[in-house]
Amino acid sequence: MSTVAEKQGILLESGTNEIELIEFYLGSQSFGINVHKLREIIPYDEAKTTILPESPPSVVGTFLVRGNTIPLIDLNVHLRRNPGEAAPTAGRQVVLVCEFNRCVNGFLVDGVNQIHRVSWKQIQPLSAFIGRYRPRFTGSFEIDGREILIVDLEHIVAELDPEAGLSYTAPEAVPVSAPTELSLEERRGQCRLFMAEDSAIIRESILRILHSSGYTQICAFVDGEACYDEILVRKKNLKNGDGGEDQLFDLLISDIEMPKLDGLTLCRRVKEDPLLKHIPVIMFSSLITEQMVFHCQQVGADGYISKPQITELVAMIDGYLLK
The missing domain is CATH 3.40.50.2300 (Response regulator)
Incomplete structure (x- = not known):
């Protein structure tokens, strides 16, 4: 499977102050990440998961992707959300396979919606107070009357692996x-x-x-x-x-x-x-x-x-x- 960017034909002109964010769900709440971090989206298959004993609660284990194993992080658990409410997609969970900081990790989410192209001027940064004590989000933007929080995946990985800092x-x-x-x-x-x-x-x-x-x-x-x-x-x-x-x-x-x-x-x-x-x-x-x-x-x-x-x-x- 090709990357999401390749499948969508995405290649923003450099220096236009635009970003493309993919919207995904945890329960019924929308979140987003930069498409440049996303290698692919694949259905979650429990049979491809290996549970790691004594790992942090949000680390499901390792996940097999094309013969390679990557860490799999459950975002519902890590963000301390109650995953009881069904996602609007009402389908199987998916894994966002992401690459950043020279590492590849998988993030388990409840579903994906679509890609949004927005100007950075539309991104609202978190207040300095919230950003200091809840740095798992970098900002938010509004689409069709709903607020989408942008998740700081780098900070989440650094919380689980301090050596990544x-x-x-x-x-x-x-x-x-x-x-x-x-x-x-x-x-x-x-x-x-x-x-x-x-x-x-x-x-x-x-x-x-x-x-x-x-x-x-x-x-x-x-x-x-x-x-x-x-x-x-x-x-x-x-x-x-x-x-x-x-x-x-x-x-x-x-x-x-x-x-x-x-x-x-x-x-x-x-x-x-x-x-x-x-x-x-x-x-x-x-x-x-x-x-x-x-x-x-x-x-x-x-x-x-x-x-x-x-x-x-x-x-x-x-x-x-x-x-």
């Missing part, structure tokens, strides 16, 4: 072309970074790791729109003579999935600006696959790294700014 091992020092008395940390401290990341937990983790490695001049933004608004302010100040080139920044790190303005659109806007196009842009996202690399290249991204490979991210920043 961000971890950092210091890379080897980057050689310099000329002698210098500055240490690696001091050289990193002279660089000015912009970062757009909508997840408060991931944003704080990246900041903590970058700060500990010496990158201390970082402006972090809750989404691509907030980041681009600040870029416009700095460009205006520079044009008006309110400061020199230090009004700008040396490198931009951006997630791809973000409400209001996604990372691909943010990157495209930077690279289409004659004043900014020389600034390196690194896409740091769980969505980095062969197909997504193509999209990153289309908008002019200089680099792309899959979460949670933050050691590689630090090394790539060094490569652009310290050589």
